[in-house]
Amino acid sequence: GIQVEQSPPDLILQEGANSTLRCNFSDSVNNLQWFHQNPWGQLINLFYIPSGTKQNGRLSATTVATERYSLLYISSSQTTDSGVYFCAVEDLSGTYKYIFGTGTRLKVLA
Amino acid sequence: SAVISQKPSRDICQRGTSLTIQCQVDSQVTMMFWYRQQPGQSLTLIATANQGSEATYESGFVIDKFPISRPNLTFSTLTVSNLSPEDSSIYLCSVLPGGYTFGSGTRLTVV
Numbered sequence: 365g366i367q368v369e370q371s372p373p374d375l376i377l378q379e380g381a382n383s384t385l386r387c388n389f390s391d392s393v394n395n396l397q398w399f400h401q402n403p404w405g406q407l408i409n410l411f412y413i414p415s416g417t418k419q420n421g422r423l424s425a426t427t428v429a430t431e432r433y434s435l436l437y438i439s440s441s442q443t444t445d446s447g448v449y450f451c452a453v454e455d456l457s458g459t460y461k462y463i464f465g466t467g468t469r470l471k472v473l474a
Numbered sequence: 475s476a477v478i479s480q481k482p483s484r485d486i487c488q489r490g491t492s493l494t495i496q497c498q499v500d501s502q503v504t505m506m507f508w509y510r511q512q513p514g515q516s517l518t519l520i521a522t523a524n525q526g527s528e529a530t531y532e533s534g535f536v537i538d539k540f541p542i543s544r545p546n547l548t549f550s551t552l553t554v555s556n557l558s559p560e561d562s563s564i565y566l567c568s569v570l571p572g573g574y575t576f577g578s579g580t581r582l583t584v585v
Contacts, residue, residue, distance in 0.1 A: 397574060399574075399576075405511075405564055405578070405579045405581065406576075406578050406579070407566065407576040407579075409475075409574060409575065409576075450516065450517070452517075452574065459522065459530075460505050460522075460570055461507070461519055461522065462507075462519070462574055463519075464509075464516045464517040464518070465516065466516055467516050
């Protein structure tokens with residue numbers, strides 16, 4: 365099956381700093397999503413981005429499907445950005461199942 | 475996007491017992507999924523809940539341990555049976571279409 369690796373596994377930032385999170389996947393996919401899991405466990409959908417670039421406020425994401433990776437950019441980070449970021453990919457089986465990446469644990473310090 | 479209500483939000487259970495988790499959606503959805511997140515780990519798909527038929531389980535998950543019901547297009551339950559401490563995890567339901575939307579999760583601790 366598809367392998368989804370994220371880097372870095374852990375990241376500590378000072379408030380106001382910028383960061384780039386990476387998601388590599390081992391095979392072609394139908395779709396890709398980025399999620400933020402807050403410290404209370406809630407998963408929030410950030411981007412639905414099978415290809416191209418999208419922006420939402422301080423966050424943006426780029427997926428290069430032909431090269432099998434996606435990037436999540438966080439600018440001017442805030443303490444509320446802390447948590448775990450997951451990418452998830454939908455394989456080509458047509459079953460709409462998503463495979464989650466290994467995650468990046470982000471801590472933003474005040 | 476759909477709004478999902480998942481209950482209970484957390485529970486502490488004795489080993490050997492069972493816990494049933496409910497997932498209620500505010501609109502009809504075609505696909506419902508159940509995931510497990512073990513402590514400090516990523517999410518792993520348990521099964522796809524099919525309306526009116528048996529769930530489709532992923533490798534490593536069996537119906538006897540994780541029976542699932544889906545009586546209609548807005549509701550599903552996951553039961554975790556014969557609990558052991560290794561079952562301590564967060565269990566989440568999610569739905570399609572429109573991109574994955576997740577319930578708030580059920581944090582299960584087995585003692």
